[in-house]
Amino acid sequence: MNPIQIALLGAGTVASGVVKVLERNQEELRRRAGRGIEVAAVAARNPEKAREALGQDLPITQDFMQLATRSDIDIVVELMGGISPARELVLAAIAAGKHVVTANKALIALHGNEIFAAAQARGVMVAFEAAVAGGIPIIKALREGLAANRIEWVAGIINGTTNFILSEMRDKGASFETVLGEAQRLGYAEADPSFDIEGIDAAHKITILCAIAFGVPVQFDKAYIEGIAKLDAADIRYAELLGYRIKLLGITRRTPAGIELRVHPTLIPATRLVANVEGAMNAVVVQGDAVGATLYYGKGAGPEPTASSVIADLVDVTRLHTADPEQRVPHLAFQPGALADTPILPIEQVQTAYYLRIRVRDEAGVLAEITHILAEGGMSIDALLQRPSGESDQHTDVILLTHETIESRMNQALASIQALDTVLAPIVRLRKEELR
Ligand SMILES: NC(=O)C1=CN([C@@H]2O[C@H](COP(=O)(O)OP(=O)(O)OC[C@H]3O[C@@H](n4cnc5c(N)ncnc54)[C@H](OP(=O)(O)O)[C@@H]3O)[C@@H](O)[C@H]2O)C=CC1
Numbered sequence: 001m002n003p004i005q006i007a008l009l010g011a012g013t014v015a016s017g018v019v020k021v022l023e024r025n026q027e028e029l030r031r032r033a034g035r036g037i038e039v040a041a042v043a044a045r046n047p048e049k050a051r052e053a054l055g056q057d058l059p060i061t062q063d064f065m066q067l068a069t070r071s072d073i074d075i076v077v078e079l080m081g082g083i084s085p086a087r088e089l090v091l092a093a094i095a096a097g098k099h100v101v102t103a104n105k106a107l108i109a110l111h112g113n114e115i116f117a118a119a120q121a122r123g124v125m126v127a128f129e130a131a132v133a134g135g136i137p138i139i140k141a142l143r144e145g146l147a148a149n150r151i152e153w154v155a156g157i158i159n160g161t162t163n164f165i166l167s168e169m170r171d172k173g174a175s176f177e178t179v180l181g182e183a184q185r186l187g188y189a190e191a192d193p194s195f196d197i198e199g200i201d202a203a204h205k206i207t208i209l210c211a212i213a214f215g216v217p218v219q220f221d222k223a224y225i226e227g228i229a230k231l232d233a234a235d236i237r238y239a240e241l242l243g244y245r246i247k248l249l250g251i252t253r254r255t256p257a258g259i260e261l262r263v264h265p266t267l268i269p270a271t272r273l274v275a276n277v278e279g280a281m282n283a284v285v286v287q288g289d290a291v292g293a294t295l296y297y298g299k300g301a302g303p304e305p306t307a308s309s310v311i312a313d314l315v316d317v318t319r320l321h322t323a324d325p326e327q328r329v330p331h332l333a334f335q336p337g338a339l340a341d342t343p344i345l346p347i348e349q350v351q352t353a354y355y356l357r358i359r360v361r362d363e364a365g366v367l368a369e370i371t372h373i374l375a376e377g378g379m380s381i382d383a384l385l386q387r388p389s390g391e392s393d394q395h396t397d398v399i400l401l402t403h404e405t406i407e408s409r410m411n412q413a414l415a416s417i418q419a420l421d422t423v424l425a426p427i428v429r430l431r432k433e434e435l436r
Protein backbone atom coordinates (compact mmCIF):
# COMPACT_ATOMS: atom_id res chain seq x y z
CA MET A 1 0.00 0.00 0.00
CA ASN A 2 1.13 3.56 -0.66
CA PRO A 3 2.21 5.55 2.36
CA ILE A 4 -0.53 7.65 3.95
CA GLN A 5 0.02 11.34 3.14
CA ILE A 6 0.07 13.88 5.93
CA ALA A 7 0.24 17.68 5.88
CA LEU A 8 1.78 19.56 8.79
CA LEU A 9 0.30 22.97 9.60
CA GLY A 10 2.97 24.76 11.62
CA ALA A 11 6.69 24.08 11.89
CA GLY A 12 7.60 24.80 15.51
CA THR A 13 8.60 22.75 18.56
CA VAL A 14 6.07 19.92 18.21
CA ALA A 15 6.26 19.74 14.41
CA SER A 16 10.05 19.37 14.62
CA GLY A 17 9.61 16.46 17.06
CA VAL A 18 7.04 14.82 14.78
CA VAL A 19 9.29 15.04 11.72
CA LYS A 20 12.26 13.67 13.65
CA VAL A 21 10.43 10.71 15.22
CA LEU A 22 8.59 9.82 11.99
CA GLU A 23 11.93 9.68 10.21
CA ARG A 24 13.76 7.78 12.96
CA ASN A 25 11.05 5.16 13.55
CA GLN A 26 9.64 4.86 10.03
CA GLU A 27 10.15 1.10 9.70
CA GLU A 28 8.65 0.36 13.12
CA LEU A 29 5.72 2.65 12.33
CA ARG A 30 5.08 0.92 9.01
CA ARG A 31 4.93 -2.42 10.84
CA ARG A 32 2.43 -0.96 13.34
CA ALA A 33 0.24 1.01 10.95
CA GLY A 34 0.31 -1.42 8.03
CA ARG A 35 1.67 1.26 5.68
CA GLY A 36 4.15 4.10 5.73
CA ILE A 37 3.36 7.58 7.07
CA GLU A 38 4.82 10.31 4.87
CA VAL A 39 4.96 14.07 5.31
CA ALA A 40 3.74 15.34 1.94
CA ALA A 41 4.22 19.02 2.78
CA VAL A 42 4.46 21.57 5.58
CA ALA A 43 2.69 24.92 5.85
CA ALA A 44 4.71 27.65 7.55
CA ARG A 45 4.61 31.42 7.38
CA ASN A 46 8.39 31.66 7.41
CA PRO A 47 9.84 28.91 5.16
CA GLU A 48 13.44 29.72 6.09
CA LYS A 49 12.76 29.37 9.82
CA ALA A 50 10.68 26.23 9.18
CA ARG A 51 13.47 24.54 7.22
CA GLU A 52 15.86 25.21 10.06
CA ALA A 53 13.41 23.97 12.73
CA LEU A 54 12.51 20.77 10.87
CA GLY A 55 16.06 19.91 9.88
CA GLN A 56 14.81 18.21 6.71
CA ASP A 57 14.24 19.31 3.16
CA LEU A 58 10.46 18.95 3.03
CA PRO A 59 8.16 20.80 0.59
CA ILE A 60 7.07 23.99 2.34
CA THR A 61 4.16 26.23 1.41
CA GLN A 62 2.87 29.46 2.91
CA ASP A 63 -0.68 28.70 1.76
CA PHE A 64 -2.15 26.92 4.80
CA MET A 65 -5.70 26.64 3.43
CA GLN A 66 -4.59 25.19 0.13
CA LEU A 67 -2.53 22.51 1.89
CA ALA A 68 -5.27 21.71 4.44
CA THR A 69 -7.69 20.90 1.61
CA ARG A 70 -5.30 19.51 -1.03
CA SER A 71 -6.67 16.41 -2.76
CA ASP A 72 -3.66 14.13 -2.15
CA ILE A 73 -3.62 14.73 1.64
CA ASP A 74 -5.19 12.07 3.90
CA ILE A 75 -4.46 13.52 7.35
CA VAL A 76 -4.02 17.17 8.34
CA VAL A 77 -1.84 17.61 11.43
CA GLU A 78 -2.55 20.98 13.06
CA LEU A 79 0.46 22.07 15.15
CA MET A 80 0.08 25.84 15.08
CA GLY A 81 -1.78 26.49 18.31
CA GLY A 82 -4.26 29.28 19.02
CA ILE A 83 -7.83 29.54 17.84
CA SER A 84 -7.75 31.44 14.57
CA PRO A 85 -6.79 30.45 11.90
CA ALA A 86 -6.42 26.93 13.39
CA ARG A 87 -10.21 26.55 13.77
CA GLU A 88 -10.97 27.63 10.21
CA LEU A 89 -8.24 25.37 8.82
CA VAL A 90 -9.41 22.33 10.81
CA LEU A 91 -13.03 22.85 9.78
CA ALA A 92 -11.99 23.29 6.14
CA ALA A 93 -9.89 20.13 6.28
CA ILE A 94 -12.84 18.20 7.73
CA ALA A 95 -15.19 19.60 5.09
CA ALA A 96 -12.68 18.42 2.47
CA GLY A 97 -12.87 14.90 3.94
CA LYS A 98 -9.50 14.92 5.72
CA HIS A 99 -8.86 13.31 9.07
CA VAL A 100 -7.32 15.70 11.58
CA VAL A 101 -4.71 15.21 14.28
CA THR A 102 -4.08 18.15 16.59
CA ALA A 103 -2.11 18.98 19.73
CA ASN A 104 -4.16 22.14 20.23
CA LYS A 105 -5.91 21.93 23.61
CA ALA A 106 -7.21 25.51 23.40
CA LEU A 107 -8.96 24.68 20.15
CA ILE A 108 -10.50 21.44 21.45
CA ALA A 109 -11.52 22.93 24.83
CA LEU A 110 -13.22 25.93 23.22
CA HIS A 111 -14.48 24.56 19.90
CA GLY A 112 -14.40 20.78 20.34
CA ASN A 113 -18.19 20.40 20.20
CA GLU A 114 -18.38 22.17 16.84
CA ILE A 115 -15.36 20.32 15.44
CA PHE A 116 -16.53 16.87 16.56
CA ALA A 117 -20.01 17.47 15.14
CA ALA A 118 -18.50 18.49 11.80
CA ALA A 119 -16.21 15.43 11.80
CA GLN A 120 -19.08 13.12 12.73
CA ALA A 121 -21.22 14.50 9.91
CA ARG A 122 -18.38 14.09 7.38
CA GLY A 123 -17.34 10.63 8.68
CA VAL A 124 -13.75 11.64 9.51
CA MET A 125 -11.69 11.36 12.68
CA VAL A 126 -10.28 14.13 14.85
CA ALA A 127 -7.57 12.82 17.18
CA PHE A 128 -6.05 14.93 19.96
CA GLU A 129 -4.00 12.74 22.32
CA ALA A 130 -1.18 15.31 22.46
CA ALA A 131 -3.58 17.99 23.66
CA VAL A 132 -3.50 16.66 27.23
CA ALA A 133 -0.37 15.82 29.22
CA GLY A 134 2.08 15.74 26.28
CA GLY A 135 3.45 12.23 25.92
CA ILE A 136 1.15 10.50 28.41
CA PRO A 137 -1.57 8.50 26.61
CA ILE A 138 -4.21 9.68 29.08
CA ILE A 139 -6.98 10.17 26.51
CA LYS A 140 -6.55 6.64 25.21
CA ALA A 141 -6.51 5.31 28.78
CA LEU A 142 -9.61 7.21 29.85
CA ARG A 143 -11.56 6.67 26.64
CA GLU A 144 -10.70 3.03 26.04
CA GLY A 145 -8.66 1.37 28.79
CA LEU A 146 -11.05 2.47 31.55
CA ALA A 147 -14.26 2.07 29.51
CA ALA A 148 -15.70 -0.40 32.03
CA ASN A 149 -15.68 2.18 34.81
CA ARG A 150 -17.96 4.85 36.09
CA ILE A 151 -15.29 7.51 36.54
CA GLU A 152 -15.53 9.30 39.91
CA TRP A 153 -12.80 11.89 39.63
CA VAL A 154 -9.71 12.89 37.70
CA ALA A 155 -6.95 15.06 39.18
CA GLY A 156 -3.69 15.91 37.54
CA ILE A 157 -0.57 17.94 37.22
CA ILE A 158 -1.18 18.76 33.57
CA ASN A 159 0.96 21.81 32.97
CA GLY A 160 4.67 21.10 32.74
CA THR A 161 5.77 24.73 32.79
CA THR A 162 4.16 25.58 36.13
CA ASN A 163 5.25 22.32 37.73
CA PHE A 164 8.80 23.04 36.56
CA ILE A 165 8.59 26.55 38.03
CA LEU A 166 7.23 25.34 41.39
CA SER A 167 9.85 22.57 41.64
CA GLU A 168 12.79 24.80 40.76
CA MET A 169 11.63 27.58 43.08
CA ARG A 170 11.25 25.15 45.97
CA ASP A 171 14.43 23.10 45.43
CA LYS A 172 16.86 25.70 44.12
CA GLY A 173 15.33 28.91 45.40
CA ALA A 174 15.43 30.15 41.79
CA SER A 175 13.39 33.21 40.89
CA PHE A 176 10.09 32.92 39.05
CA GLU A 177 11.38 34.86 36.03
CA THR A 178 14.58 32.80 35.69
CA VAL A 179 12.74 29.50 35.73
CA LEU A 180 10.05 30.70 33.33
CA GLY A 181 12.81 31.74 30.88
CA GLU A 182 14.34 28.28 31.16
CA ALA A 183 10.93 26.62 30.53
CA GLN A 184 10.56 28.75 27.40
CA ARG A 185 14.05 27.83 26.21
CA LEU A 186 13.26 24.12 26.66
CA GLY A 187 10.08 24.42 24.54
CA TYR A 188 7.64 23.69 27.42
CA ALA A 189 5.84 27.02 27.59
CA GLU A 190 2.95 28.15 25.43
CA ALA A 191 3.58 30.87 22.83
CA ASP A 192 1.94 33.19 25.39
CA PRO A 193 3.30 31.88 28.72
CA SER A 194 0.54 33.62 30.68
CA PHE A 195 -1.63 30.68 29.52
CA ASP A 196 0.63 28.43 31.62
CA ILE A 197 1.07 30.75 34.61
CA GLU A 198 -2.59 31.76 34.91
CA GLY A 199 -3.79 28.14 34.79
CA ILE A 200 -5.57 28.55 31.44
CA ASP A 201 -3.60 25.79 29.70
CA ALA A 202 -4.33 23.37 32.55
CA ALA A 203 -8.00 24.40 32.38
CA HIS A 204 -8.11 23.61 28.65
CA LYS A 205 -6.77 20.15 29.44
CA ILE A 206 -9.00 19.35 32.43
CA THR A 207 -12.00 20.54 30.39
CA ILE A 208 -11.15 17.89 27.79
CA LEU A 209 -10.61 15.19 30.42
CA CYS A 210 -13.90 16.15 32.11
CA ALA A 211 -15.83 15.66 28.87
CA ILE A 212 -14.23 12.27 28.24
CA ALA A 213 -14.53 11.07 31.84
CA PHE A 214 -18.20 11.95 32.30
CA GLY A 215 -19.59 12.00 28.77
CA VAL A 216 -20.53 15.69 28.71
CA PRO A 217 -19.78 18.34 26.07
CA VAL A 218 -16.56 20.36 26.45
CA GLN A 219 -17.40 23.43 28.56
CA PHE A 220 -14.29 25.52 29.10
CA ASP A 221 -16.36 28.58 29.98
CA LYS A 222 -17.61 26.82 33.15
CA ALA A 223 -14.14 26.00 34.51
CA TYR A 224 -12.90 27.78 37.64
CA ILE A 225 -9.31 28.90 37.02
CA GLU A 226 -6.62 30.16 39.38
CA GLY A 227 -2.94 30.07 38.41
CA ILE A 228 0.33 30.25 40.33
CA ALA A 229 1.14 33.93 39.80
CA LYS A 230 0.06 34.95 43.30
CA LEU A 231 1.59 31.96 45.07
CA ASP A 232 3.98 33.06 47.82
CA ALA A 233 7.16 31.11 48.66
CA ALA A 234 6.15 31.38 52.36
CA ASP A 235 3.06 29.26 51.70
CA ILE A 236 5.12 26.61 49.93
CA ARG A 237 7.30 26.45 53.09
CA TYR A 238 4.38 26.38 55.55
CA ALA A 239 2.66 23.67 53.50
CA GLU A 240 5.84 21.58 53.77
CA LEU A 241 5.91 22.05 57.54
CA LEU A 242 2.36 20.71 57.69
CA GLY A 243 3.24 17.69 55.52
CA TYR A 244 1.89 18.95 52.20
CA ARG A 245 3.20 19.97 48.74
CA ILE A 246 1.57 22.65 46.62
CA LYS A 247 0.86 21.68 43.01
CA LEU A 248 -1.19 23.35 40.29
CA LEU A 249 -3.90 20.71 39.91
CA GLY A 250 -6.66 20.28 37.39
CA ILE A 251 -9.56 18.56 39.13
CA THR A 252 -12.85 17.26 37.82
CA ARG A 253 -15.20 15.29 40.05
CA ARG A 254 -18.67 13.84 39.80
CA THR A 255 -20.87 14.81 42.77
CA PRO A 256 -24.60 14.29 43.38
CA ALA A 257 -25.18 18.00 42.59
CA GLY A 258 -23.13 18.15 39.39
CA ILE A 259 -19.57 18.10 38.09
CA GLU A 260 -16.67 20.03 39.59
CA LEU A 261 -14.28 21.51 37.01
CA ARG A 262 -11.45 23.54 38.47
CA VAL A 263 -7.75 24.46 38.32
CA HIS A 264 -5.93 26.00 41.27
CA PRO A 265 -2.82 25.62 43.41
CA THR A 266 -3.62 22.73 45.73
CA LEU A 267 -2.09 21.31 48.89
CA ILE A 268 -1.63 17.52 48.53
CA PRO A 269 -0.23 15.22 51.25
CA ALA A 270 3.52 14.94 50.62
CA THR A 271 3.23 11.15 50.84
CA ARG A 272 1.05 10.87 47.71
CA LEU A 273 2.94 9.80 44.57
CA VAL A 274 1.51 12.74 42.67
CA ALA A 275 2.94 15.17 45.23
CA ASN A 276 6.40 13.98 44.22
CA VAL A 277 6.06 14.66 40.52
CA GLU A 278 8.74 17.23 39.76
CA GLY A 279 9.97 19.40 36.91
CA ALA A 280 8.09 19.34 33.62
CA MET A 281 6.71 15.88 34.38
CA ASN A 282 2.94 15.45 34.39
CA ALA A 283 0.81 12.96 36.30
CA VAL A 284 -2.89 12.23 36.22
CA VAL A 285 -4.80 10.20 38.80
CA VAL A 286 -8.09 8.67 37.67
CA GLN A 287 -10.50 7.15 40.16
CA GLY A 288 -12.84 4.59 38.61
CA ASP A 289 -15.49 2.62 40.50
CA ALA A 290 -14.18 -0.77 39.33
CA VAL A 291 -10.44 -0.23 39.04
CA GLY A 292 -9.92 2.20 41.96
CA ALA A 293 -7.16 4.77 41.57
CA THR A 294 -4.80 4.58 38.59
CA LEU A 295 -1.85 6.89 37.99
CA TYR A 296 -0.41 8.00 34.64
CA TYR A 297 2.99 9.65 34.70
CA GLY A 298 5.39 10.98 32.09
CA LYS A 299 6.77 13.95 30.18
CA GLY A 300 4.05 16.52 29.72
CA ALA A 301 5.79 18.78 27.23
CA GLY A 302 8.67 19.05 24.78
CA PRO A 303 9.14 18.08 21.13
CA GLU A 304 9.58 14.32 21.20
CA PRO A 305 7.23 13.43 24.10
CA THR A 306 4.48 15.41 22.37
CA ALA A 307 5.40 13.85 19.02
CA SER A 308 4.94 10.46 20.68
CA SER A 309 1.23 11.26 21.16
CA VAL A 310 0.78 12.94 17.78
CA ILE A 311 2.27 9.92 16.00
CA ALA A 312 0.24 7.45 18.07
CA ASP A 313 -2.82 9.28 16.72
CA LEU A 314 -1.41 9.09 13.19
CA VAL A 315 -0.99 5.32 13.55
CA ASP A 316 -4.55 4.98 14.89
CA VAL A 317 -6.03 7.06 12.09
CA THR A 318 -3.99 5.19 9.48
CA ARG A 319 -5.29 1.87 10.80
CA LEU A 320 -8.89 3.00 11.16
CA HIS A 321 -9.47 5.34 8.28
CA THR A 322 -11.09 2.66 6.14
CA ALA A 323 -13.21 1.36 9.05
CA ASP A 324 -16.95 1.99 9.25
CA PRO A 325 -17.24 5.41 11.01
CA GLU A 326 -19.91 3.94 13.32
CA GLN A 327 -17.39 1.46 14.69
CA ARG A 328 -14.75 4.04 15.63
CA VAL A 329 -14.20 5.14 19.24
CA PRO A 330 -16.34 8.29 19.73
CA HIS A 331 -14.38 11.54 20.08
CA LEU A 332 -15.59 12.09 23.67
CA ALA A 333 -15.66 8.37 24.59
CA PHE A 334 -19.47 8.29 24.78
CA GLN A 335 -21.72 8.11 21.70
CA PRO A 336 -22.46 11.66 20.46
CA GLY A 337 -26.20 11.17 21.00
CA ALA A 338 -25.60 9.95 24.56
CA LEU A 339 -23.79 12.94 26.04
CA ALA A 340 -25.25 14.02 29.39
CA ASP A 341 -26.38 17.50 30.41
CA THR A 342 -25.08 17.17 33.99
CA PRO A 343 -24.38 20.73 35.20
CA ILE A 344 -20.87 21.97 35.89
CA LEU A 345 -20.91 23.39 39.43
CA PRO A 346 -19.87 26.98 40.13
CA ILE A 347 -16.88 27.14 42.48
CA GLU A 348 -19.12 28.42 45.32
CA GLN A 349 -20.78 25.00 45.41
CA VAL A 350 -17.55 23.01 45.46
CA GLN A 351 -16.71 21.16 48.66
CA THR A 352 -13.07 21.06 49.64
CA ALA A 353 -10.66 21.61 52.53
CA TYR A 354 -8.61 24.79 52.97
CA TYR A 355 -5.25 26.21 53.95
CA LEU A 356 -5.51 29.71 55.39
CA ARG A 357 -2.69 32.10 56.27
CA ILE A 358 -3.86 35.03 58.33
CA ARG A 359 -1.52 37.83 59.38
CA VAL A 360 -2.69 39.13 62.73
CA ARG A 361 -1.70 41.50 65.52
CA ASP A 362 0.10 39.38 68.09
CA GLU A 363 -2.22 39.85 71.07
CA ALA A 364 -4.45 37.81 73.34
CA GLY A 365 -7.85 36.71 72.01
CA VAL A 366 -7.10 37.01 68.27
CA LEU A 367 -6.99 33.28 67.65
CA ALA A 368 -10.19 32.79 69.65
CA GLU A 369 -12.01 35.32 67.43
CA ILE A 370 -10.91 33.52 64.27
CA THR A 371 -11.78 30.04 65.48
CA HIS A 372 -15.12 31.35 66.76
CA ILE A 373 -16.06 32.66 63.29
CA LEU A 374 -15.06 29.38 61.67
CA ALA A 375 -16.98 27.34 64.26
CA GLU A 376 -20.08 29.52 63.80
CA GLY A 377 -19.95 28.72 60.07
CA GLY A 378 -19.75 25.00 60.88
CA MET A 379 -16.08 24.70 59.82
CA SER A 380 -13.70 22.63 61.87
CA ILE A 381 -9.94 23.01 62.10
CA ASP A 382 -7.64 20.16 61.18
CA ALA A 383 -4.24 21.70 62.07
CA LEU A 384 -2.85 25.00 63.25
CA LEU A 385 0.56 26.63 63.12
CA GLN A 386 1.75 30.02 64.32
CA ARG A 387 4.89 31.61 62.96
CA PRO A 388 6.55 35.02 63.33
CA SER A 389 5.70 37.11 60.27
CA GLY A 390 9.32 38.17 59.91
CA GLU A 391 8.17 41.77 59.48
CA SER A 392 7.46 42.96 63.00
CA ASP A 393 7.38 41.65 66.59
CA GLN A 394 3.77 42.74 66.79
CA HIS A 395 2.66 40.65 63.80
CA THR A 396 2.31 36.92 63.55
CA ASP A 397 1.11 34.52 60.83
CA VAL A 398 -1.58 32.05 61.83
CA ILE A 399 -1.75 29.09 59.46
CA LEU A 400 -4.82 26.88 59.58
CA LEU A 401 -5.88 23.73 57.79
CA THR A 402 -9.61 23.14 57.81
CA HIS A 403 -11.73 20.09 57.17
CA GLU A 404 -13.96 20.08 54.08
CA THR A 405 -16.68 22.66 53.70
CA ILE A 406 -18.67 24.32 50.93
CA GLU A 407 -16.76 27.19 49.30
CA SER A 408 -19.61 29.71 49.74
CA ARG A 409 -19.54 29.07 53.49
CA MET A 410 -15.78 29.58 53.59
CA ASN A 411 -16.18 32.82 51.61
CA GLN A 412 -18.58 34.17 54.25
CA ALA A 413 -16.27 33.22 57.12
CA LEU A 414 -13.25 34.75 55.37
CA ALA A 415 -15.14 38.02 54.84
CA SER A 416 -15.88 38.18 58.60
CA ILE A 417 -12.31 37.32 59.57
CA GLN A 418 -10.88 39.81 57.11
CA ALA A 419 -13.06 42.53 58.68
CA LEU A 420 -11.49 42.04 62.15
CA ASP A 421 -9.23 44.97 63.00
CA THR A 422 -6.62 42.54 64.31
CA VAL A 423 -6.23 41.05 60.80
CA LEU A 424 -3.48 43.03 59.10
CA ALA A 425 -3.22 41.75 55.52
CA PRO A 426 -5.30 40.02 52.85
CA ILE A 427 -5.90 36.42 53.93
CA VAL A 428 -4.19 33.76 51.82
CA ARG A 429 -6.59 30.94 50.98
CA LEU A 430 -5.52 27.79 49.16
CA ARG A 431 -7.49 24.60 48.62
CA LYS A 432 -6.40 21.22 49.92
CA GLU A 433 -7.23 17.77 48.54
CA GLU A 434 -6.45 14.40 50.10
CA LEU A 435 -7.00 12.63 46.72
CA ARG A 436 -8.55 9.56 48.31
N1 LIG B 1 5.43 22.59 23.11
C1 LIG B 1 4.88 21.57 23.77
O1 LIG B 1 5.53 20.91 24.59
C2 LIG B 1 3.47 21.20 23.51
C3 LIG B 1 2.67 21.94 22.67
N2 LIG B 1 1.37 21.55 22.46
C4 LIG B 1 0.53 22.28 21.53
O2 LIG B 1 1.02 22.06 20.22
C5 LIG B 1 0.77 23.20 19.40
C6 LIG B 1 2.09 23.69 18.81
O3 LIG B 1 2.92 24.06 19.88
P1 LIG B 1 4.47 24.38 19.65
O4 LIG B 1 5.03 23.53 18.59
O5 LIG B 1 5.08 24.37 21.00
O6 LIG B 1 4.36 25.90 19.13
P2 LIG B 1 5.45 26.73 18.35
O7 LIG B 1 5.16 28.15 18.64
O8 LIG B 1 6.81 26.22 18.60
O9 LIG B 1 5.11 26.41 16.81
C7 LIG B 1 3.92 26.86 16.21
C8 LIG B 1 4.09 26.86 14.71
O10 LIG B 1 2.90 27.32 14.11
C9 LIG B 1 3.14 28.55 13.42
N3 LIG B 1 2.03 29.46 13.67
C10 LIG B 1 1.53 29.85 14.86
N4 LIG B 1 0.51 30.69 14.69
C11 LIG B 1 0.35 30.85 13.35
C12 LIG B 1 -0.53 31.61 12.55
N5 LIG B 1 -1.46 32.37 13.08
N6 LIG B 1 -0.40 31.52 11.21
C13 LIG B 1 0.56 30.76 10.66
N7 LIG B 1 1.44 30.02 11.38
C14 LIG B 1 1.33 30.06 12.70
C15 LIG B 1 4.42 29.10 14.02
O11 LIG B 1 5.01 29.97 13.08
P3 LIG B 1 6.11 31.06 13.53
O12 LIG B 1 7.33 30.27 13.88
O13 LIG B 1 6.24 31.90 12.34
O14 LIG B 1 5.53 31.76 14.73
C16 LIG B 1 5.20 27.80 14.23
O15 LIG B 1 5.70 27.33 13.02
C17 LIG B 1 0.07 24.21 20.31
O16 LIG B 1 -1.32 24.03 20.19
C18 LIG B 1 0.52 23.78 21.70
O17 LIG B 1 -0.38 24.16 22.71
C19 LIG B 1 0.85 20.43 23.03
C20 LIG B 1 1.61 19.67 23.85
C21 LIG B 1 2.97 20.00 24.18
Ligand SMILES: N[C@@H](CCO)C(=O)O
Pocket residue numbers: 131133134158159160161162188189190196201300301302
Ligand atom coordinates in the same frame (compact mmCIF):
# COMPACT_ATOMS: atom_id res chain seq x y z
N1 LIG C 1 2.74 24.59 27.84
C1 LIG C 1 2.31 23.25 28.06
C2 LIG C 1 2.79 22.38 26.95
C3 LIG C 1 2.23 20.98 27.00
O1 LIG C 1 0.86 20.96 26.78
C4 LIG C 1 2.87 22.79 29.39
O2 LIG C 1 3.77 23.44 29.94
O3 LIG C 1 2.39 21.78 29.90
